[in-house]
Amino acid sequence: MSTDELLHLKDVKKYFGLRGAPWRKSGAVKAVDGVNLVVRRGETVGLVGESGSGKSTLARVSTRLLDPTAGTVEIGGKDVTRVRGRKLRPVRRKIQMVFQDPQASLNPRQSVGTILTTPFRAQGIRPTRAQLVELLRQVGLSEEHLERYPHEFSGGQRQRIGIARALAVKPDLLVCDEPVSALDVSVQAQVLNLLADLRDELGLSYVLVAHDLAVVSQVADRLAVMYFGTIVEEGPAAEVYSAPAHPYTRALLSAVPVPEPGAKRERIVLTGDVPTLIDPPSGCPFRTRCYKAEDVCATTRPVLEPVAGGEHRVACYFPEGDVINQRLSADAGDDTFSATTGTSVPPR
Structure with missing residues (x-):
């Protein structure tokens, strides 16, 4: 393992047991089913996908809040799977x-000072008041907030307290599980800017979990798209955004609003049945909703493979070839791919 790799997940699986009942068979919910992921020092990895795709479960396994069913979790070069x-x-x-x-992650009966003290005590450290004040300063709050309780703050301020608590032990990597989804749109930008500033100031790395691709586009260096407990596309964020190779990624991007007056994006509406984690389909899990599915998709699950070379990888038998060809042509200077319209635009 490279010394620059802060987190390395190897074929990680997380299954939840499902008790049997007279009308159904016992089984397991395959929330995470064979994920490989690397987060390097100074890098922000965006983990995106629909609700129920396994993002939050993978985040909790990565931080060892949940034990993996199978696979290996390495943090800072050390195998901590069974620790x-x-x-x-x-x-x-x-x-x-x-x-x-x-609001749910902060104890309503504890003051902010007590909340920030808890991580220090868990490490056997007795913090000074100055250390607690410095944590609040880093997230844009002040000393007077130490004596207040969570209900006295707005949603954005509570999230800043949660970030301050995470920073208490000076970690190298923060795993943020949809940190702005419960906030107003105007506050979301403030929290994302705070995370970016902390990354520059403290040299942090992030795993940023989100279901909104527009959110992670502001801060992510690399993007991993999850569907049905697996990663179906991964690569540099700019490449994945400009030339999505997996039909699922392209459908997600088509739902992102265009920040230009009058501009419209061609929406891809997925049809078909959404599979259940209790009884997953054979082969590619996306084939029941995919507009490009063929017979081969029902036999064997595709694996992540490079797209036209480089670090961009996709798990699909029929990747978006037209998009890939357009990107290759753009690299050759023939034209430029437009992520807004999904078409090629002649160079000016």
Whole structure:
């Protein structure tokens, strides 16, 4: 493992047991089913997908809040897959999590000062008031907020407190599970800007979980698209946004609003049945909704393979060839691909 790799997931699986009932057979929900992911130092990885795709479960397995059913979790070059109890303390110093709902993740009976003190005590450290004030300063709050309780803050301020708590032990990597989905649109930009500033100031790395591709586009260096517990496309964010190779990624991008007056994006509406995690389809899990599915898609699950070379990879037997050809032509100087319209635009 490279010294620059802060997090390395190898064929990670997480299944949840499902008890049997008179009208159904017992089985397992395959929330995460064979994920490989690397997060390097100084990198922001966006993990996107629909609700139920396994993003949050993968985030909790990555931070060792959940035990993986199979596979390997390496944090800071050390295999921590089976590490538990007190032995996890050094791991917690390297990786922390920011939760989706700040109101639910903060103890309503504790003051902000007590909340920020908890991570220090878990590491056997007694913090000074100056250290707590510095944490608040880093997230845009002040000393007077130490004595207040979570219900006295707005949603954006509560999320800042959650970020401050995660920063208490000076981690190298923050896993943010949809950190702005519960906030107003105007506040979302403020929190994302805060995360970007902290990355520059503290040298942090991020795994940014989101279902909105427009959110991660502002800060992500690399993008991983999840569907049905697996990663179906991965690569540099600019390449995935400009030339999505998987039909699912292209459908997600078609739903992103265009920030230009009068501009419209051709919407791709997915049809067919949404599969269930209890009884997954054979072959490619997306084939029941895919507009390009063929017979081969029902036999064997595709694996991530490079798209026209480079780091951009896709798990699809029939990737968006027209998009790939347009990108190759653009590299040759013939034309430029427009992510807004999904067509080629002649060079000016």
